[in-house]
Amino acid sequence: MNKKSVRDIDVAGKKVFVRVDFNVPLENGAITDDTRIRETLPTINYLIEKGAKVILASHLGRPNGEFVDSLRLTPVAARLSELLGKPVAKADEAVGDAVKAKADVLNNGDVLLLENVRFYPGEEKNDPELAKQFAALADVFVNDAFGAAHRAHASTEGIAHFLPAVGGLLMEKELDVLGKALRNPERPFTAIVGGSKVKDKIGVIENLLKIADNIIIGGGLSYTFLKAQGYEIGKSLLDKDRLELSLSFIEKAKESGVNFLLPVDIVVTDDFSADANTQIVGIDGIPADWEGIDIGPKTREIYADVIKSSKLVVWNGPMGVFEIEPFSHGTRAVAQACAEAEGYTVIGGGDSAAAAEKFGLADKMDHISTGGGASLEFMEGKALPGVVALQDK
Numbered sequence: 001m002n003k004k005s006v007r008d009i010d011v012a013g014k015k016v017f018v019r020v021d022f023n024v025p026l027e028n029g030a031i032t033d034d035t036r037i038r039e040t041l042p043t044i045n046y047l048i049e050k051g052a053k054v055i056l057a058s059h060l061g062r063p064n065g066e067f068v069d070s071l072r073l074t075p076v077a078a079r080l081s082e083l084l085g086k087p088v089a090k091a092d093e094a095v096g097d098a099v100k101a102k103a104d105v106l107n108n109g110d111v112l113l114l115e116n117v118r119f120y121p122g123e124e125k126n127d128p129e130l131a132k133q134f135a136a137l138a139d140v141f142v143n144d145a146f147g148a149a150h151r152a153h154a155s156t157e158g159i160a161h162f163l164p165a166v167g168g169l170l171m172e173k174e175l176d177v178l179g180k181a182l183r184n185p186e187r188p189f190t191a192i193v194g195g196s197k198v199k200d201k202i203g204v205i206e207n208l209l210k211i212a213d214n215i216i217i218g219g220g221l222s223y224t225f226l227k228a229q230g231y232e233i234g235k236s237l238l239d240k241d242r243l244e245l246s247l248s249f250i251e252k253a254k255e256s257g258v259n260f261l262l263p264v265d266i267v268v269t270d271d272f273s274a275d276a277n278t279q280i281v282g283i284d285g286i287p288a289d290w291e292g293i294d295i296g297p298k299t300r301e302i303y304a305d306v307i308k309s310s311k312l313v314v315w316n317g318p319m320g321v322f323e324i325e326p327f328s329h330g331t332r333a334v335a336q337a338c339a340e341a342e343g344y345t346v347i348g349g350g351d352s353a354a355a356a357e358k359f360g361l362a363d364k365m366d367h368i369s370t371g372g373g374a375s376l377e378f379m380e381g382k383a384l385p386g387v388v389a390l391q392d393k
């Protein structure tokens with residue numbers, strides 16, 4: 001990393017505002033995968049050992065600038081406390097007098113977790129006033145939130161204009177590992193893109209077409225491509241503003257010799273639950289009032305063959321709603337193929353990492369990245385605003 005890291009500065013006795021990505025998957029208020037919390041422990045423990053006063057800030061979900069009780073960071077504070085083996089103070093807000101009072105009484109080595117920064121409308125707008133309020137809590141800013149480094153938000157980018165700003169140890173590790181894998185990618189290089197953040201992810205495909213040999217599309221992303229080709233997609237996820245763009249990617253892939261793989265069969269359901277009715281249909285057979293929920297068995301086989309014979313695989317986004325067992329087979333097949341692939345495998349994203357953990361395959365991957373969208377944007381060669389804002393070495 002050509003940016004300063006927490007190792008390059010003196011933090012003893014200082015209040016350090018650490019932006020982390022604790023955007024972990026939750027089910028009924030319980031954390032189902034704590035990878036993102038565990039991955040920040042080296043930075044937090046380093047700061048504790050050096051005698052810093054550690055103030056942690058994160059987003060959780062997309063509350064759109066409002067206080068949403070189910071997206072409070074309370075379960076995260078409890079889990080972090082268990083992992084650190086010490087108390088973690090929790091604030092009910094992220095800025096303001098009460099928070100400042102909590103920050104001011106921290107002793108060296110203490111840890112305070114602020115409330116979800118996305119409860120404030122200024123966060124995603126990168127409002128300098130909110131960034132200033134965050135900065136007023138501390139002496140130094142450390143960005144360890146690789147998973148949110150592609151967002152120019154008040155707590156990831158804005159704050160860096162008001163405090164000395166350096167990267168954390170996770171940020172450093174992610175940039176080094178991904179940089180090494182992607183500088184001269186081994187070929188065939190396969191990028192797998194799935195998940196539900198359709199708008200974000202369709203955007204990255206344009207650049208993937210310039211660097212990958214195979215592009216595999218799955219998950220909620222697939223249906224916009226199918227619809228663009230004229231297929232009925234029923235109630236499946238759709239980005240209706242990107243139909244033409246999707247079609248143009250299929251054309252571009254043909255012109256440039258990129259193998260662009262879309263599902264050939266789909267698992268469809270009439271309800272979003274484990275006991276719903278399901279069917280396996282060809283891409284021309286999605287019933288109008290059903291929705292696509294996973295890739296089908298033929299698709300699983302085709303995708304697995306391509307993955308297994310690749311020299312570099314970068315995967316972000318589940319192939320289906322893997323959290324519900326009957327719809328997890330596509331994601332499991334892709335995870336299994338990544339585990340068996342002879343090449344280097346990188347999995348990125350909170351839910352994709354959670355899937356690999358759930359299937360017991362995480363330790364078979366070469367690198368589990370805490371960032372999905374961030375690793376895709378990094379791979380495209382885009383500057384990540386949360387990194388750009390840090391001090392140069």
Ligand SMILES: Nc1ncnc2c1ncn2[C@@H]1O[C@H](COP(=O)(O)OP(=O)(O)O)[C@@H](O)[C@H]1O
Nearest residue numbers: 195196197219220293320321349350351352372
């Ligand atoms: N066909 C689908 N329809 C709706 N949601 C889907 C579909 N396929 C996958 N998903 C959902 O996508 C979510 C993960 O998407 P995303 O956040 O983009 O991935 P990641 O966190 O790995 O970057 C999962 O919760 C999964 O249930």
Ligand SMILES: O=C(OP(=O)(O)O)[C@H](O)COP(=O)(O)O
Nearest residue numbers: 021023147148349350371372373
């Ligand atoms: O989960 C995240 O991204 P990811 O799903 O691409 O891995 C990050 O926490 C960023 O969240 P956001 O996509 O709501 O900005």
